[in-house]
Amino acid sequence: MTAELVRGQNHPLSQARLEIRISAGTPIVAVAALGDENGRIHGAEWVAHPGAPTQPGLEVPRQAAADHRLAVDLDAVPEAVHRVSVLLALPVGGTGPVRFGAVAAPFVAVTGLDGGEVASYTITGLEAESAVVALELYRRQGAWKVRAVGQGYAGGLAELLTDQQLPQAHQLAGSINDAVSQGLARSVQAPPPRTADGDRSRQAAAPALGPDQGGTAPQPGPVPPVSPYGGLTPGGPGQPAPQQPSYPGSAPDPDAVTQPSAPTAGGPIDYSHPRRQNAAPPPPPPTAPPAAPGQPAQPVAGDATGWSMEERLYNQVWGMFEDLARTTAAYRSAVDFAESRMDKELEQVLSDPRSRIGGQGDAAREAARARHTQLVAQAREALDRDLAQLAAEADVVEPALPPAYARWDNPAWHAYRVPMEIPMALRLGDLHLPEADRIRIPMLVRLPLERGLWIDSGAAGSSDGSFTDSPTMSRLAMETAVAHAARLLAVYPAGEFTVHVIDPAGSGAQPLAPLVQTGVLAAPPVPGAAGVADVLGRLTQRVDLVQMAVRGGAADSLPPGFDTSQQLLIVNDFPHGFDDRAVNQLRYLADEGPAFGVHLMMVADREQSSGYGPLLDPLWRSLLRLTPVADDHLADPWVGHAWTYEPSLVPPGSQVLQQVLSQVATARTKFT
Known part of the structure; x- marks a missing residue:
């Protein structure tokens, strides 16, 4: 049974190999630190962070993200370690929020390798803090427990690590921030979350503000940690049920997803459509014909929520991206679990002297390998089922895409006419994974380019x-x-x-x-060099001029022509x-x-x-x-x-x- 912890509460852990799942209201940095019996971190080699993601018994993600999965093997941590602290921080120098009080409360769950939740904790009460000790796993009388901490620090990672008695805390905090900044250059931005009924919709998304519009865009919000494919259910513990979505008519930003209940740095979220303040609710998306009993529903292009077909297709594409990411993660996790289980069983066979007598050892090894094969086959069957559904969806979505989203070989380009309005996004290419090489997900980026x-x-x-x-x-x-x-x-x-x-x-x-x-x-x-200097000089002068006009509130006073x-x-x-x-x-x-x-x-x-x-x-x-x-x-x-x-x-x-x-x-x- 899952234990929903409050600050200071603890819960025993019966498993040594765990996953710590984190869902936050914005991309955050996840760090795990090893501490001695007094909680002291002895050096940088005791910290797993994006620049050094693995330490004995620990593995953390290499980048900032709204969702994280941390791997912990308590049997593999050194004997001197008595505490494993999970630290969360907002990236430094980005365009996102600078305090946790401006986003939805981070949610942390401790799970087994089978996905079963052991304990969870929603970190509430944060205001000006930009870093927090979320929870800690600690050793007490030979057994491990988890404790909800929720201790925040307004001074960020540097102050947090200093408080953990880490030598050279400021230098390590700087190297972590540098590693996160470098990771941003290779990251696909987060797509919109799902609604509770599976619709791919954008919730309280930020309008694409131009230099003459001003305003503060809402900050990113958590992406639900699960998907309707692969036997996972929408929503997650500690996440409020999605409310009525709002989608701006201007270009959507996959990084600007906002949890509906979360305040932002600019104040409460405005759920009204920025260009349709008095408009009626969006039309319902097209519905698929009834499916035969026991069969999945036939996919339909544009089955996500939106104000137009373009918006619905945009949401559907990002939903497909999320589905493929999560169903593949479920498959890889299942295969890893099967392999670790087989290794453990084979190790037990080898360590038992009785297995060397007669054919008992051979039979036990064959049984372990058979169980491994069965588990992998089950995982592959589930993956193939999900991929078949995604492939069918891709087959109907791709031909329906407008030119901005379509490949160059799409017939939509043969009917091309110069548009009257700027589209929401632009296709820069395709994305695919080795487990699903046939499925290509359009890589859409927001317009105007950020x-x-x-x-x-x-x-x-x-x-x-x-x-x-x-x-x-x-x-x-x-x-x-x-x-x-x-x-x-x-x-x-x-x-x-x-x-x-x-x-x-x-x-x-x-x-x-x-x-x-x-x-x-x-x-x-x-x-030539002279041409380089001329073009760069004119464009930098243009940026300076527009910047001064906008910041001075005189955007309409730019020179004629x-x-x-x-x-x-x-x-x-x-x-x-x-x-x-x-x-x-x-x-x-x-x-x-x-x-x-x-x-x-x-x-x-x-x-x-x-x-x-x-x-x-x-x-x-x-x-x-x-x-x-x-x-x-x-x-x-x-x-x-x-x-x-x-x-x-x-x-x-x-x-x-x-x-x-x-x-x-x-x-x-x-x-x-």
Whole structure:
């Protein structure tokens, strides 16, 4: 029976191998620390954190996320350890909340490897604190117990670790924050949560505020720790039931999910639609025909809640992403459990002298292997059932996607017309896992872009093990950048998106030909160091001007004829033609540009750019790294699966890119 703890209460633990599941109202950092009989942490080697995720008996996630799973093996911790403390902290230097009082109360559960919950604790009463000791597992008279602590620290991780008597607490806190910042550059943002009835809807999501809108967006909220696939049920202990969802008509941000009952840093959540204050409730999503008895319902495109088909499809795609992440996690966990159980049984057989007499040992080993095979087969059967349902859903969703969400080979592009409104999101590629290679989940990102992109042109091994040389990778990277830029131009209304290109050595002439020949660029690609300085100077000056106007409350006083469209700068062949001043300008555009309508797309080899050292690191971390070939460098925000990313490229021989860009150029001419 589950023990729901309150602060200070303890509960005995009957298992040594445990999982600690954490669900919070925003992406948080999870740390586990080992302490002696007095609770003292002797050094950094006693702490498992994103920069060093494993310690004896401990394993923690490598990144900040709204959901975490920590693995604990109490039999494997050193004899000197008498306490295992679970520490939670808000990331430093991000755009999220800076205190726990601004988000939903974090929920922590201790479970067995079979998923059975042993004890849970909802950490209430936090206000200005940005770090908290959630709970501790402690050894008492040879037995282990769990205690709900809930001790918060307004000074963050540094103050918390100092209070735990850790030498060099500030240095360790700094290294943890650095590791989290680096992890942000390789993380897929969290998609929306589910409602209690399984609808994929966004709850109290934040509107996409432009530089002339102001306001404070609600902060992220917890994603339910379970999914309707894989035999798991929606919702989780300690999580309030979802209330009526609200979804903004502007671009949704997968990181801006908010638990309905949670206050935010900007005050109470406004559940009204930002563009439909007096509108009626959203229309119901399409319903599937009744399923045959004992059979799953037939999937329908757009079966999630939303104000329009575009919104419903967006929610459905992210729901599929969550489903695949969680059902795969359940399968992997079941396989790990089967293997650990078999290892334990085989170890018992080997340690029993009686098993060496006759055939008892062989029979016991065969029985252990048979149980392992049976458990794995059961897990695979459940996974295959879930994957079949997801595959059927993907088959009906993909053809129904609008151009902004669709692959380039989707017929939606053949019926393309320049839109009148900005869509919610943009497809940057596909994501898939090795257990479900046939299922491709569209990778959708919010519009306007909140982060720039780094298209890595370095020589790398693709997911199938083949090697691509540097010249080929450079060409593929530039083709990928052109495909992304063309898609951005295509989904914005005429005159509302402008593309600039820096190509110092002219090496990108061939991939850039579609943009140049159709006339959609603001000006021809700029060569040479002088061209680099000119373009960067004009764009940084533009950001400065808009920033001063907005912050001074005079957004309507910009000079006559000022180009208010979103600006994209594509940088090829970095660092060729760049000096330290130019690199600092790039960093400025990456940090400040997105909020004021200037976005950055770097096409560069990270290794070749390493000569700039620490000067380049902040730029690298602030951009989302994508690759021109399939590569498993992205992680989901729940269990940290290594997802294989594949860029969205134009099929060889297809003329769809030229046709779309020609329409964009024609519409732009009419607009001007």
